[in-house]
Amino acid sequence: MTREPSMRGTRNRLWLAVVLVAVSVWPRVAVAASSITGTVMFDGKVPALKPLAMDAEPVCHKKHGGKPAANEALVLGTGNSMGNIMVWVSKGLPAGKTYPVPQTPVVINQDGCEYKPHVMGIMVGQAYRILNSDGILHNIHTLPKLNPSFNRGQPATVKEMSTSFPKPEGMFQVKCDVHPWMSAYVGVFTHPFFSVTSADGKFTISGLDPGTYEITAWHERLGTKTASITVGANETKTQGFKFAVPAAK
Amino acid sequence: MTDKVVVAPTPHAAHEVHHEELGFWRKYVFSTDHKVIGIQYAVTGLLFLLFGFSLMMLMRWQLAYPGVPLPLIGALFGEARMPGGTMLPEFYNELGAMHGTIMVFLGVVPLAVGGFGNFVLPLQIGAPDMAFPKINMVSYWCLFLGGITMLGSFFIPGGAAQSGWTSYTPLADIAGTGQTFWLIGMIFLITSSLLGALNFITTTIQLRAKGLTFMRFPFFCWAQFVTAFLLLLAFPPLEAAGVMQLMDRVAGTSFFLPSGLVVSGQALTNAGGGNPLLWQHLFWFLAHPEVYVLILPGMGIVAEIIANNTRKPLWGYRSMVYSLVFLGFMSFIVWAHHMFMTGMGTTMAAFFQTTTMIISIPSVVILTALIISLWGGSIRFNTPMLFAVAFLPMFGIGGLTGLPLGLNIADIPLHDTYYVIAHFHYVVAPGTIFALMAGIYYWYPKATGRKMNETLGKIHFVGSLICMNVIFMPMFIIGLAGVSRRLFDAGTAYEFAQPTMHWNAVSSWGAWTLALFQLPFIFNFFWSLRKGETVGENPWQATTIEWSAPSPPPHGNFLGTPEAYRGPYEYSVPGAAKDFIPQYEA
Numbered sequence: 001m002t003r004e005p006s007m008r009g010t011r012n013r014l015w016l017a018v019v020l021v022a023v024s025v026w027p028r029v030a031v032a033a034s035s036i037t038g039t040v041m042f043d044g045k046v047p048a049l050k051p052l053a054m055d056a057e058p059v060c061h062k063k064h065g066g067k068p069a070a071n072e073a074l075v076l077g078t079g080n081s082m083g084n085i086m087v088w089v090s091k092g093l094p095a096g097k098t099y100p101v102p103q104t105p106v107v108i109n110q111d112g113c114e115y116k117p118h119v120m121g122i123m124v125g126q127a128y129r130i131l132n133s134d135g136i137l138h139n140i141h142t143l144p145k146l147n148p149s150f151n152r153g154q155p156a157t158v159k160e161m162s163t164s165f166p167k168p169e170g171m172f173q174v175k176c177d178v179h180p181w182m183s184a185y186v187g188v189f190t191h192p193f194f195s196v197t198s199a200d201g202k203f204t205i206s207g208l209d210p211g212t213y214e215i216t217a218w219h220e221r222l223g224t225k226t227a228s229i230t231v232g233a234n235e236t237k238t239q240g241f242k243f244a245v246p247a248a249k
Numbered sequence: 250m251t252d253k254v255v256v257a258p259t260p261h262a263a264h265e266v267h268h269e270e271l272g273f274w275r276k277y278v279f280s281t282d283h284k285v286i287g288i289q290y291a292v293t294g295l296l297f298l299l300f301g302f303s304l305m306m307l308m309r310w311q312l313a314y315p316g317v318p319l320p321l322i323g324a325l326f327g328e329a330r331m332p333g334g335t336m337l338p339e340f341y342n343e344l345g346a347m348h349g350t351i352m353v354f355l356g357v358v359p360l361a362v363g364g365f366g367n368f369v370l371p372l373q374i375g376a377p378d379m380a381f382p383k384i385n386m387v388s389y390w391c392l393f394l395g396g397i398t399m400l401g402s403f404f405i406p407g408g409a410a411q412s413g414w415t416s417y418t419p420l421a422d423i424a425g426t427g428q429t430f431w432l433i434g435m436i437f438l439i440t441s442s443l444l445g446a447l448n449f450i451t452t453t454i455q456l457r458a459k460g461l462t463f464m465r466f467p468f469f470c471w472a473q474f475v476t477a478f479l480l481l482l483a484f485p486p487l488e489a490a491g492v493m494q495l496m497d498r499v500a501g502t503s504f505f506l507p508s509g510l511v512v513s514g515q516a517l518t519n520a521g522g523g524n525p526l527l528w529q530h531l532f533w534f535l536a537h538p539e540v541y542v543l544i545l546p547g548m549g550i551v552a553e554i555i556a557n558n559t560r561k562p563l564w565g566y567r568s569m570v571y572s573l574v575f576l577g578f579m580s581f582i583v584w585a586h587h588m589f590m591t592g593m594g595t596t597m598a599a600f601f602q603t604t605t606m607i608i609s610i611p612s613v614v615i616l617t618a619l620i621i622s623l624w625g626g627s628i629r630f631n632t633p634m635l636f637a638v639a640f641l642p643m644f645g646i647g648g649l650t651g652l653p654l655g656l657n658i659a660d661i662p663l664h665d666t667y668y669v670i671a672h673f674h675y676v677v678a679p680g681t682i683f684a685l686m687a688g689i690y691y692w693y694p695k696a697t698g699r700k701m702n703e704t705l706g707k708i709h710f711v712g713s714l715i716c717m718n719v720i721f722m723p724m725f726i727i728g729l730a731g732v733s734r735r736l737f738d739a740g741t742a743y744e745f746a747q748p749t750m751h752w753n754a755v756s757s758w759g760a761w762t763l764a765l766f767q768l769p770f771i772f773n774f775f776w777s778l779r780k781g782e783t784v785g786e787n788p789w790q791a792t793t794i795e796w797s798a799p800s801p802p803p804h805g806n807f808l809g810t811p812e813a814y815r816g817p818y819e820y821s822v823p824g825a826a827k828d829f830i831p832q833y834e835a
Contacts, residue, residue, distance in 0.1 A: 136742075137738065139338070143515060152329075152337060152339055153337050153338030153737070155316045155335060155336075157317070158332050158333070158337070175513065175514065
């Protein structure tokens with residue numbers, strides 16, 4: 001009998017706390033649900049890229065059925081949608097705001113003497129896991145301007161290595177010094193608002209606050225395109241990009 | 250008033266005036282006594298030889314079993330060097346570059362020149378010390394700093410230098426921080442050698458005992474004398490080159506970086522206008538005479554021991570001396586035979602291959618004289634003599650297999666193959682290092698007053714002789730098959746290398762067994778300090794002046810003032826009461 005008022009008081013305080021937390025978090029949850037999506041298309045006549053001959057590396061040559069592999073510099077889907085395009089928020093994020101770094105690593109695999117994926121984004125400090133599925137000697141050589149270069153051989157028996165990038169940096173190349181045709185590209189960001197298109201050309205950047213943003217689309221040979229876009233709370237806006245081979249001067 | 254008669258002290262008595270007792274630091278650490286400095290050099294050199302040898306044993310695992318994790322100790326080297334115990338190529342390059350650098354500049358040279366030169370040369374010419382004792386001390390401490398810098402580079406991010414012991418540009422110009430440490434270390438080492446060379450030359454000329462004319466010099470003195478000139482004249486270009494490469498790396502200059510250099514698909518932003526070949530010229534202008542710096546002291550040691558243990562004068566002493574001087578001179582005009590592959594014109598190639606063929610003649614004269622010296626001798630096969638005798642065929646194999654490399658047309662297919670490794674290792678490993686081992690066993694009694702154990706010495710010798718050949722002979726086979734010396738996996742990826750792969754395992758097991766056969770030597774070295782047979786001043790019944798000093802010699806070296814009365818090798822003189830007449834006995 002004497003404990004009942006005390007238990008009621010505790011219950012009330014608990015509810016009050018739940019309500020306060022809900023009230024304080026709700027607007028944030030609500031506003032961080034905006035997205036930008038779109039499709040990247042190739043415009044104009046599709047150039048014929050030279051396929052990658054891997055005769056010099058019998059293991060990889062065999063993995064590709066003894067035929068040259070498709071050149072990954074231009075990956076087109078139905079209707080000339082473009083794969084391997086990195087799209088990211090380049091301006092408009094609140095200054096000074098930090099974003100948690102994912103615990104899961106970004107994985108790059110050397111498979112059939114190709115980097116898979118070919119284009120990838122990673123956050124500053126996030127683990128970058130380098131796999132060697134080929135069972136032959138590879139060499140992973142990053143060519144950043146701002147970050148320390150990582151240049152290390154990966155012998156057949158070393159299946160996995162790991163590194164990370166301490167500074168944000170736009171797209172830079174990763175190459176293999178053993179197999180000169182091997183190439184990949186990495187962008188290092190302070191935020192998670194980036195997306196790489198698959199062959200259908202589609203990208204989605206979600207979890208944004210309402211606001212006006214500049215987004216950039218990048219292709220390894222055709223350069224960058226930017227667009228400004230405003231999203232409201234819980235809104236999904238669409239922004240497409242088109243890349244074309246510049247006209248010869 | 251009393252007249253005072255002042256008696257001028259004799260040179261040695263004058264020296265006695267300064268025999269105050271020194272504290273530990275000045276006596277054993279910052280000593281100016283040539284004998285202590287010689288021992289410091291020798292011990293430092295031996296430790297670095299052991300360290301450099303250990304680096305090579307790691308490499309040999311990778312070459313014998315490419316990609317297989319090194320059991321037990323592999324994981325100790327960390328994920329960045331040996332993930333899961335498997336050696337990464339960068340670590341292999343680190344080991345290769347530092348093995349070469351350490352063995353040459355921190356192992357053999359400090360032991361052969363700094364150790365034996367410092368300890369034996371002043372004693373052998375009857376001098377109380379070096380001409381410049383303090384410079385002598387500075388010389389050792391420069392070497393020490395250079396060694397520490399080289400060792401320290403293993404612990405910096407990215408590790409030690411990976412551009413080979415030759416540090417070819419432009420690779421070395423753009424390599425990691427370890428290369429900067431390498432260059433700073435080399436500047437210390439070169440400074441050390443230059444100071445030492447000045448001291449050796451001045452001491453040899455100025456502090457000779459009365460009666461010790463140049464043609465009464467023991468051959469070892471001549472060898473050290475010529476070596477000092479090689480160091481003095483050949484090292485400055487490399488020191489300048491080292492500073493220039495350092496400036497390229499840290500100050501933005503382009504001495505060795507050409508314009509328009511593209512690295513990994515990216516254009517460098519350096520000023521350009523430099524020439525990578527300039528580095529090669531400056532490097533080899535030192536490094537070829539350096540080959541003779543490595544071998545001449547060894548020849549000197551072997552000559553002393555052969556004369557002593559055959560109980561005969563050296564055959565053709567004068568021819569040997571003239572050959573030595575000629576060899577020293579010629580060593581300055583053969584350097585570009587290391588560079589036939591750089592595309593030099595046929596005229597230049599013809600010049601350098603001609604000089605290279607010519608320089609082989611004095612080497613052959615010396616080797617032949619030493620072999621003929623054995624003929625008819627009453628040979629004592631003690632441990633120093635065994636090593637000295639083994640030096641002859643080992644150096645012979647090394648020297649003769651160098652001739653094809655000196656010819657442009659033969660060098661092209663052999664260049665940078667394991668053949669080259671086999672060739673120069675026969676010169677400096679079972680060649681020079683055997684000579685140095687002979688010297689250690691021979692002069693150990695002089696330094697300590699005790700002999701090293703003969704049984705352990707012979708076990709050391711037999712094991713080392715067999716293992717050295719097991720290591721290096723297969724490399725000729727691998728090299729003639731065309732396998733490059735730079736491959737971290739011994740050529741696993743190449744079809745043509747497959748038939749030779751098993752030879753790598755043979756070679757590696759030879760190396761690891763060789764390490765086991767050094768254990769008797771290491772034990773013997775320390776055990777004999779206290780338990781070795783006590784000896785007098787002349788345990789080998791030798792003729793040269795150092796054997797007139799007490800064993801070990803006191804500060805100032807001699808109890809009286811030594812004088813030379815005859816040539817250095819008066820053994821088995823007909824009609825003499827004993828089979829040797831020391832040159833210091835009237």
